[in-house]
Every structure is written in structure tokens, then in C-alpha cells.
Amino acid sequence: MEIVYVYVKKRSEFGKQCNFVDRQAELNIDIPPNPELAELFVERNPVDKGIQCSTSMSEHEANTERFEMETRGVNHVEGGWPKDVNPQELEQTIRFRKKVEKDENYVNAIMQLGLIMEHCIKQNNAIDIYEEYFDDGEEVEVTEEAPSAKTINIFRDPQEIKRSATHLSWHPDGHRKLAVAYSCLNFQRAPVDMSNDSYIWDLENSKAELALKPSSPLITLEYNPKDSHILLGGCYNGQIACWDTRKGSLVAELSAIEFSHRDPVYSTIWLQSKTGTECFSASTDGQVMWWDIRKISEPTEVVIMDISKKEQLENALGAISLEFESTLPTKFMVGTEQGIVISCNRKAKTSAEKIVCTFSGHHGPIYALQRNPFYPKNFLTVGDWTARIWSEDSRESSIMWTKYHMAYLTDGAWSPVRPAVFFTTKMDGTLDIWDFVFKQCDPALSLKVCDEALFCLRVQDNGCLIACGSQLGTTTLLEVSHGLSTLQKNEKNIASSMFERETRREKILEARHREMRLKEKGRAEGRDDDQRDEELAADLQALVSKAEEEFFDIIFSELKKTEADATKKPVPQQPSSEEDQEAEGENVVEKERSEEETSA
Amino acid sequence: MAEVEETLKRIQSHKGVIGTMVVNAEGIPIRTTLDNSTTVQYAGLLHQLTMKTKSTVRDIDPQNDLTFLRIRSKKHEIMVAPDKEYLLIVIQNPCE
Numbered sequence: 001m002e003i004v005y006v007y008v009k010k011r012s013e014f015g016k017q018c019n020f021v022d023r024q025a026e027l028n029i030d031i032p033p034n035p036e037l038a039e040l041f042v043e044r045n046p047v048d049k050g051i052q053c054s055t056s057m058s059e060h061e062a063n064t065e066r067f068e069m070e071t072r073g074v075n076h077v078e079g080g081w082p083k084d085v086n087p088q089e090l091e092q093t094i095r096f097r098k099k100v101e102k103d104e105n106y107v108n109a110i111m112q113l114g115l116i117m118e119h120c121i122k123q124n125n126a127i128d129i130y131e132e133y134f135d136d137g138e139e140v141e142v143t144e145e146a147p148s149a150k151t152i153n154i155f156r157d158p159q160e161i162k163r164s165a166t167h168l169s170w171h172p173d174g175h176r177k178l179a180v181a182y183s184c185l186n187f188q189r190a191p192v193d194m195s196n197d198s199y200i201w202d203l204e205n206s207k208a209e210l211a212l213k214p215s216s217p218l219i220t221l222e223y224n225p226k227d228s229h230i231l232l233g234g235c236y237n238g239q240i241a242c243w244d245t246r247k248g249s250l251v252a253e254l255s256a257i258e259f260s261h262r263d264p265v266y267s268t269i270w271l272q273s274k275t276g277t278e279c280f281s282a283s284t285d286g287q288v289m290w291w292d293i294r295k296i297s298e299p300t301e302v303v304i305m306d307i308s309k310k311e312q313l314e315n316a317l318g319a320i321s322l323e324f325e326s327t328l329p330t331k332f333m334v335g336t337e338q339g340i341v342i343s344c345n346r347k348a349k350t351s352a353e354k355i356v357c358t359f360s361g362h363h364g365p366i367y368a369l370q371r372n373p374f375y376p377k378n379f380l381t382v383g384d385w386t387a388r389i390w391s392e393d394s395r396e397s398s399i400m401w402t403k404y405h406m407a408y409l410t411d412g413a414w415s416p417v418r419p420a421v422f423f424t425t426k427m428d429g430t431l432d433i434w435d436f437v438f439k440q441c442d443p444a445l446s447l448k449v450c451d452e453a454l455f456c457l458r459v460q461d462n463g464c465l466i467a468c469g470s471q472l473g474t475t476t477l478l479e480v481s482h483g484l485s486t487l488q489k490n491e492k493n494i495a496s497s498m499f500e501r502e503t504r505r506e507k508i509l510e511a512r513h514r515e516m517r518l519k520e521k522g523r524a525e526g527r528d529d530d531q532r533d534e535e536l537a538a539d540l541q542a543l544v545s546k547a548e549e550e551f552f553d554i555i556f557s558e559l560k561k562t563e564a565d566a567t568k569k570p571v572p573q574q575p576s577s578e579e580d581q582e583a584e585g586e587n588v589v590e591k592e593r594s595e596e597e598t599s600a
Numbered sequence: 601m602a603e604v605e606e607t608l609k610r611i612q613s614h615k616g617v618i619g620t621m622v623v624n625a626e627g628i629p630i631r632t633t634l635d636n637s638t639t640v641q642y643a644g645l646l647h648q649l650t651m652k653t654k655s656t657v658r659d660i661d662p663q664n665d666l667t668f669l670r671i672r673s674k675k676h677e678i679m680v681a682p683d684k685e686y687l688l689i690v691i692q693n694p695c696e
Binding site for chain 1: 601603604607608610611614615616617622624626628630631667668670677679681683684685686688690692694
């Protein structure tokens with residue numbers, strides 16, 4: 001039986017405060033006793049129930065005063081002496097001792113013990129049983145994991161007509177954003193409705209956060225390391241453009257076309273300056289220009305890459321890659337289309353002095369040029385089918401180089417965390433990770449990222465993430481295994497000792513070459529004086545005999561040809577007549593020869 | 601008597617031996633080459649230790665008995681040869 005009480009409340013009164021009011025008691029339910037229910041129960045008589053009768057007690061806690069305890073040692077002074085012997089008295093102790101020594105037991109015991117003891121002493125002297133055979137100063141952490149890298153994300157060009165990703169730049173504050181420049185580098189083969197847009201990708205949401213719309217496709221794009229809202233781009237038509245991401249996707253500043261480069265701008269780098277607005281750019285028209293983006297209409301300085309130091313634009317070498325390290329602010333390097341690296345000094349007084357020295361060794365354009373972040377004296381160049389490591393001291397050749405690959409190398413970069421690791425990309429779509437403290441003849445890891453060519457590569461500052469851009473505009477984001485992105489023990493020392501060793505080797509070779517060349521020159525000079533007189537006389541004679549020989553050679557070859565033709569024609573039918581003809585032919589030849597000889 | 605002298609002298613003359621001492625069952629040093637305070641210290645401590653070691657060995661296996669006790673420390677090695685009544689203690693510096 002349910003007891004229910006129902007009440008009604010108006011909706012408008014919900015939430016109203018309670019007003020309590022006294023009222024009379026109401027009888028809601030009255031349940032009279034029901035004797036029938038008693039039938040269901042059995043009476044129990046007697047009932048056992050335990051009760052306790054004792055004094056009621058209460059429990060209390062009390063904190064007593066602190067009991068001070070002290071730990072002390074007990075110093076036992078000489079004890080064990082028998083009662084009659086006083087340990088302080090020397091005479092008594094000596095007497096006691098002497099007594100003991102006379103005891104027979106004592107003698108036997110000592111003899112026995114002496115034997116055993118000697119054995120152990122000799123053992124100790126013979127070998128050191130606790131010798132440490134392997135001096136493990138520190139636990140050698142063997143990273144068992146093989147180097148590996150896995151693809152995290154892929155960004156495809158949202159445009160219909162695919163363009164290649166030519167340059168990548170990471171956002172300076174971390175790995176949330178990536179700016180990618182898209183353009184078509186094939187000379188004048190860009191399709192008509194190809195879009196000029198380049199994108200900034202947001203890595204967390206995997207979509208294009210902002211589209212940058214220049215008037216001409218961007219070949220290179222860089223974030224300003226000081227101000228992450230500003231981006232600098234180099235265009236296909238030679239202009240420099242500047243964006244502010246707060247202002248939108250249209251160009252904020254654009255250089256005037258009369259003063260810009262005449263060829264596509266292949267590389268732009270921000271400079272370390274107090275204002276954070278200076279940058280410089282390089283292009284295949286042979287010029288390197290310095291700009292201040294506050295006044296971007298014309299360059300602040302122009303340097304012509306003419307290694308003969310005459311500043312002739314016609315002789316200039318086209319610049320493809322630039323290198324600038326903020327720790328060496330007065331120096332910069334330019335990689336050219338002709339395979340020469342030019343090292344320059346910004347602070348030189350005259351423009352001719354700006355060019356300090358050149359390094360040649362590549363057969364094709366140098367697509368990447370970067371100093372080692374740990375050892376700035378050594379730098380990496382990537383061009384033709386090899387990657388080379390150079391030292392500033394050794395100018396005639398590189399100190400280390402990879403073997404010639406099957407595909408052209410397009411880009412390369414050092415790892416920012418490990419001095420001995422660098423990455424390269426190739427035209428067949430593979431990304432190679434080289435670790436030369438591990439293996440020098442082959443890459444430590446070679447990954448096929450995509451089927452088309454990879455054009456550019458950028459490592460993020462933590463050394464873990466790599467972005468590479470391909471010919472069809474696909475940007476792949478890879479994460480490298482832990483072993484390749486953490487500095488190994490002793491790696492810095494090993495890398496620097498390797499660089500030094502190779503530099504020394506090159507120096508020795510250079511010195512040897514120089515010696516040999518000097519010797520050759522010396523020898524040649526000695527011979528020259530004698531030979532000159534003879535030569536004049538011998539010249540005419542030699543020329544005449546040469547002319548004769550050539551003449552006869554031509555004649556003979558012609559004759560042989562006519563013979564061959566003559567014998568070829570009547571082939572199947574008359575072999576005998578052929579022979580006759582041959583014999584006749586030969587006779588004719590002989591006659592002719594003798595005629596010629598007499599005439600000469 | 602002379603043999604005892606000879607044995608002890610021989611032991612003391614071995615390479616690396618710093619000191620030798622003979623202690624009786626009550627911990628009284630009978631013969632020693634070190635100074636008194638050191639001897640007393642060694643005698644008292646090692647006597648107790650040897651007793652403990654002996655009882656440990658015999659606890660584990662009653663048929664067994666302690667024949668030799670070697671304590672290797674950073675600085676040197678203390679060797680104790682126990683007997684029913686006496687202890688022969690040698691401190692050696694194992695040359696490494």
C-alpha cells in the first residue's frame with residue numbers, strides 16, 4: 001500500500017521564497033491494526049538478549065611533555081683482563097702476556113693460523129681479486145633503436161593546377177605554422193591560369209590558415225625571426241614583397257620593379273639588426289641586394305657577384321643560394337649557378353673588396369648552402385649529384401663529400417641539434433639523413449617520401465620535425481626518431497675532431513700539389529730556352545711532312561673505298577672475274593702510287 | 601717459541617702488510633706491531649665480529665665452521681684467522 005501526498009503549485013510560483021505558515025495538523029492516513037497479519041508470525045517465548053552491565057567509561061587523549069632522548073656510545077676501555085691483572089700497570093700486563101706466550105696451545109695455534117694467513121697474504125699480493133676489468137665510468141646508453149622517421153602529415157596544394165613547393169619556412173615561435181611558397185620553376189612553362197598564391201599552413205588543424213597573394217609567384221618565403229607576423233617573399237619577376245599577417249593576404253610592401261632583380265629571386269634571408277627590418281636577396285642576374293623593408297622601393301646596397309673583381313655584370317655569376325649566420329654578422333656566402341661558392345665580407349670599403357674568396361668544386365648550381373650550427377667554420381653545400389662539406393681554411397677542395405648519387409640533389413640542411421647530422425633531398429623523391437659519426441659512405445637513413453621530385457627541405461629548430469616540399473606541391477611533415485634528434489655523448493668532440501682531421505688532410509694534399517706545380521714550372525722553364533731555337537727550325541719541316549702524310553692517307557682511303565664498291569657489285573655470278581677485276585684494281589693502284597711518289 | 605717469533609716476523613715482512621696482532625679469547629691483545637690504542641680497538645671490535653660470524657656460519661649449517669674472515673675495505677684488507685682460543689689478525693694493503 002502506497003502512501004502518497006499530492007500537492008499542486010502554480011508555475012509562476014516556482015522559485016519563490018518559502019513562506020512558512022503554522023496550521024493545524026491534518027490527518028492524512030489512518031491505518032488501523034489488522035489482527036490477520038498476526039497469523040503470519042510465530043510468537044517467541046522466551047527471548048534471549050544480551051545486555052552489559054558495567055561502569056561506563058570515556059576515552060580521552062592527552063599530550064605529555066616531550067621526553068628528551070639521546071643516543072650515546074659506550075667506550076669500552078680495555079677489558080677482559082683477569083681480575084688480578086690491572087690493565088694500567090705495564091708490568092702486570094707484560095707478565096700476563098709472557099705467560100700466555102709460553103703456553104703450548106698458543107704455539108700450535110699460532111703455527112696453524114700463520115700458515116693460513118700467509119697463504120691469503122700471498123694471494124693478495126699475487127692478484128687483485130677485485131680488479132675492475134672494464135672501467136665503466138658512466139653507463140653506456142646503447143640506443144638499440146634503429147634510426148627511423150615517420151610521416152605525420154601531408155599538405156597538398158589546394159589549387160587545381162599543381163605547382164611545386166619551392167621554399168618552406170617554419171614559424172619562429174614553434175612548430176604550429178609553416179609557410180610554403182609555390183611557383184613553377186620551369187622556364188616560361190607556367191600554365192596561364194596558374195595561381196600565384198602561397199599558403200601558410202596551420203599544422204594543428206591541417207589546413208591553410210592564410211593565403212598570400214602576390215602579383216607574381218613566390219619562389220622563396222621567410223618568416224622574420226624577430227617578428228613572427230612579418231614574412232618576406234622573393235618573386236618570380238625579381239621583386240621583393242613583404243606581408244604582415246595581421247593585415248591580411250595582400251602584399252604590404254613591394255619593391256619597385258626598376259630597382260629589383262632582373263631574374264627570379266632565388267633566396268632571401270633576414271639579417272640580424274636592431275630594427276629587425278633588414279634583409280638581403282640573391283638572384284641569378286648576378287646581384288645580391290640589401291633591403292630595408294621600411295623603405296622597400298629600392299635596395300640599400302647592391303653587390304655584383306663578379307669574381308674577377310671588376311664589377312662587370314656580364315661576368316657576374318648567377319646567385320642561387322645565400323648563407324648568413326647571425327654569429328658571424330660581417331660575413332656572408334653566396335652559392336652560384338656555376339658551382340662556385342663565394343665568401344664575402346659585408347664591411348669591406350669598396351665593392352670590389354667585398355668578395356673575399358671562392359670555393360669551387362661543384363659541377364652544377366649550388367642549391368643549398370649552410371654553415372654548421374655548432375662549428376661555423378665548416379659549411380655544407382648541396383649541388384649536382386653530391387653534397388659536400390667544406391672548411392673555410394681549405395679553399396681548393398671540400399674536406400668531405402658524399403658519393404655521386406643517381407639523382408640530382410636539390411636541397412640540404414644541417415640538423416640544429418646534432419653537429420654530425422644533415423639532411424638532403426633528391427630529384428627521385430627521397431630524403432636522406434646522413435650521420436657521419438655513424439656511417440660515412442651511405443646515409444644513415446634513406447626514405448622515399450613521394451614519387452615526384454622533392455625540391456626543398458626545412459628542419460624545425462627542435463631537430464625533430466622536417467618538412468619537405470615536392471614538385472606537385474605536396475608538403476610532407478616527418479618526425480625523426482629520438483636517436484637522430486638528441487645530442488649523443490661525445491658527439492661534439494667526435495664531429496670537431498673529424499672536421500679537423502679532414503681539413504688537415506686537405507691542407508697536406510694542397511701543399512703537395514703546390515710543390516708539384518712549382519717543380520713542373522721550374523722544369524718547364526729550364527727546358528723552354530733550349531727548345532725555342534730548335535722549334536723554329538723543326539717547325540717548317542714537321543709541317544711539310546705532316547701535310548704529306550695526311551694527303552696520302554686521304555688518297556689511300558678513297559682508293560680502298562672504290563675497290564670495295566667495285567668488288568661488291570658483281571657478287572653472285574662471276575667470282576673469277578671479280579678476282580681479275582681486283583687484280584686489275586690493284587695494279588691500277590700500284591701504278592698510281594708509283595706515279596705519285598715520283599711526282600712528290 | 602722461536603718458531604712463533606719467526607712466523608710472526610715473516611708475516612710482518614710480507615709486501616703490503618701494515619700490522620699484525622694476536623688476540624686471545626677474551627679480547628686481550630697478546631702480541632702486536634701497532635700502537636696500543638689501535639690494537640685495543642681492533643681487538644675489541646674484531647673479536648665480537650668473529651664471534652658473530654662464527655655463530656652465523658654454524659647457525660646456517662651446524663657441521664660447518666668458520667676458517668677465515670676477510671674484510672676488504674677501500675683502504676686496506678683486514679684478515680682474521682680464528683682459532684679456539686686465539687685470533688691472528690693481519691692488516692694488509694693489497695697493492696693494486
